[in-house]
Amino acid sequence: QVQLVESGGGLVQAGGSLRLSCAPSGRAFISYVMGWFRQAPGKEREFVAAIRWTGGETYYADSMKARFTISRDNAANTVYLQMNSLKPEDTAVYYCAADVLGRTDWPPLEYDYWGQGTQVTVSS
Secondary structure (H helix, E strand, O other): OEEEEEEOOEEEEOOOOEEEEEEEEEOOOOOOEEEEEEEOOOOOOEEEEEEEOOOOOEEEOOOOOOOEEEEEEOOOOEEEEEEOOOOHHHOEEEEEEEEOOOOOOOOOOOOOEEEOOEEEEEEO
């Protein structure tokens, strides 16, 4: 069984930073793109950022590219989301996702595996 495990969430004051991590557990698999999404209470899930394992090409939602940075460690098979200058409106559950089919659209519109999410709460 393939699982993605997010970590690094928590409570932080506005203006602070957090770094989220996402790593697979369980059965090994090959993925081509990893993405981060978030879902705030009462809102739809929204795309945050994506990264290709090969080459490290990145893509961000316009509203987040100035403060968020996605990166990967191929050796550790881990993807990160560095979030700086956090705002209360960044409060959400953050999910990582994996594209294992190698879709041609960029970033992928669909992902195959999802993590359980990690809560990020930003206090004002």
